[in-house]
Amino acid sequence: RRMFPTFQVKIFGMDPMADYMLLMDFVPVDDKRYRQPPGLRLRVPSPPGRYAFHSSSWLVAGKADPATPGRVHYHPDSPAKGAQWMKQIVSFDKLKLTNNLLDDNGHIILNSMHRYQPRFHVVYVDPRKDSEKYAEENFKTFVFEETRFTAVTAYQNHRITQLKIASNPFAKGFRDCDPED
Amino acid sequence: RRMFPTFQVKIFGMDPMADYMLLMDFVPVDDKRYRQPPGLRLRVPSPPGRYAFHSSSWLVAGKADPATPGRVHYHPDSPAKGAQWMKQIVSFDKLKLTNNLLDDNGHIILNSMHRYQPRFHVVYVDPRKDSEKYAEENFKTFVFEETRFTAVTAYQNHRITQLKIASNPFAKGFRDCDPED
DNA sequence: CCCTTTTCACCTAGGTGGTAAGAT
DNA sequence: ATCTTACCACCTAGGTGAAAAGGG
Numbered sequence: 001r002r003m004f005p006t007f008q009v010k011i012f013g014m015d016p017m018a019d020y021m022l023l024m025d026f027v028p029v030d031d032k033r034y035r036q037p038p039g040l041r042l043r044v045p046s047p048p049g050r051y052a053f054h055s056s057s058w059l060v061a062g063k064a065d066p067a068t069p070g071r072v073h074y075h076p077d078s079p080a081k082g083a084q085w086m087k088q089i090v091s092f093d094k095l096k097l098t099n100n101l102l103d104d105n106g107h108i109i110l111n112s113m114h115r116y117q118p119r120f121h122v123v124y125v126d127p128r129k130d131s132e133k134y135a136e137e138n139f140k141t142f143v144f145e146e147t148r149f150t151a152v153t154a155y156q157n158h159r160i161t162q163l164k165i166a167s168n169p170f171a172k173g174f175r176d177c178d179p180e181d
Numbered sequence: 182r183r184m185f186p187t188f189q190v191k192i193f194g195m196d197p198m199a200d201y202m203l204l205m206d207f208v209p210v211d212d213k214r215y216r217q218p219p220g221l222r223l224r225v226p227s228p229p230g231r232y233a234f235h236s237s238s239w240l241v242a243g244k245a246d247p248a249t250p251g252r253v254h255y256h257p258d259s260p261a262k263g264a265q266w267m268k269q270i271v272s273f274d275k276l277k278l279t280n281n282l283l284d285d286n287g288h289i290i291l292n293s294m295h296r297y298q299p300r301f302h303v304v305y306v307d308p309r310k311d312s313e314k315y316a317e318e319n320f321k322t323f324v325f326e327e328t329r330f331t332a333v334t335a336y337q338n339h340r341i342t343q344l345k346i347a348s349n350p351f352a353k354g355f356r357d358c359d360p361e362d
Numbered sequence: 363c364c365c366t367t368t369t370c371a372c373c374t375a376g377g378t379g380g381t382a383a384g385a386t
Numbered sequence: 387a388t389c390t391t392a393c394c395a396c397c398t399a400g401g402t403g404a405a406a407a408g409g410g
Binding site: 001002154155161164165168169170171172173174 | 376377378379380
Binding site for chain 2: 400401402403404
C-alpha cells in the first residue's frame with residue numbers, strides 16, 4: 001500500500017537546465033524487531049470486534065529478521081530538469097510499501113514491526129560520456145530523522161487511524177466528523 | 182472527449198540512445214462544412230427518443246468556419262529515448278478533442294462537421310547547443326490518409342456507435358451482446 | 363429540422379479502513 | 387495472545403452513450 005503520510009520535499013539550488021533523478025530508499029534504524037506492550041489492546045464489548053489502541057511505545061521483541069538488499073523508488077517524473085523539480089513541492093505519493101518478499105511490482109519491501117529511516121537521493125544526470133567516473137560526486141543524500149517509522153500490517157494506534165481517516169481523501173467513507181479536527 | 186479509435190503507431194529506425202518528442206496535430210482536409218443528408222434520421226416510434234442512423238455519406242453544406250491556428254498534442258511520455266519509443270506500440274489514447282474555442286485544458290480544438298487529417302510528428306532532440314539552426318532537419322512528419330475523419334458532437338452513424346460500445350471498455354454499460362461481434 | 367449542450371447512470375481503475383478468518 | 391491475510395463496502399477520479407433540453 002501507499003506510504004502515509006506522503007514524503008514531500010521542496011528543493012532549492014539545482015541547476016535549472018540540468019537533468020536530475022529523484023529517488024527514495026529505506027534503511028533499517030536498528031537491528032531489532034518490535035512488539036506491542038501486552039494488554040493495551042482492549043476489546044470493546046459491544047459492538048464486538050472493535051479495538052481501542054492506546055499504545056504510544058514499542059517493546060523490543062528480539063533481533064531483526066533478515067532482509068534482502070533494499071529496493072529503490074524513483075520518482076515517476078524522473079528524469080526532469082532542475083527547473084521542473086524546483087517549481088513546486090515534490091511529492092512521493094505513488095511510493096508503495098509491501099511486506100511481500102516475492103513482490104514483483106517493484107514496491108519497497110519492508111519487514112513489519114521493524115523501524116525504518118526513509119532516505120531521499122538527488123542524482124545529477126551527468127551529460128559527459130564518461131559520466132560513470134563521476135558517479136560519486138553526482139549525487140547527494142538527505143536524511144530527515146523525524147520521518148522514521150515502524151512498519152506495520154495494521155494500525156497500532158487509534159490516533160493514527162483517525163489522522164489518516166481525517167486527511168486521506170480515499171478514506172472519506174469512514175469520516176464521522178469534520179476533517180478540520 | 183478522447184479521440185476514438187485511438188491513433189497508434191509502431192516505430193522503427195530511431196537512434197535507441199537519442200531523445201525524441203512525439204506529437205500530433207490536425208489539419209483541415211478541405212475548406213468545406215458538411216451536413217447529414219435530409220430524412221435519414223428516422224425516429225423510431227416506440228420507445229420514443231430513439232434514433233436509427235443510416236447515413237454513410239456527407240453533403241457539402243458550404244464553406245468552412247474560420248479556425249484559429251491548430252494546437253499540438255505532445256505524447257505525455259515525451260521526451261524519451263528511441264529505445265523506449267520503439268519497444269512497443271505508441272498509443273495516443275490521452276489525446277482529447279473539443280469544439281470549445283475557449284478551451285483552456287490544452288485539448289485539440291476542431292470544428293464540428295468539418296473533415297480533418299491527423300498528422301504524426303517525430304522530433305529529434307538535438308543535443309548540440311546551436312540546435313535551433315538544425316530544426317528543419319530534426320523532425321519528420323507522417324500522414325496516414327486512412328485516418329481522416331469528420332468531427333461531430335454526436336454520432337451520425339449507428340454502426341460507429343455500436344463499434345465503440347463493443348470495443349471501448351468505458352462503454353461496457355451499453356453492451357447487450359458479445360464484444361467479439 | 364439539424365445540430366449542440368447538459369446531465370446522468372453506468373462503467374474502469376484504483377486507494378481506504380473495517381472485519382473476520384488464519385497463522386504462529 | 388499478537389500479528390497477518392483476504393475480502394469487502396465505500397470512496398476518488400475520470401471515460402462512456404443515452405436522453406432530454408436548448409439553439410438557430
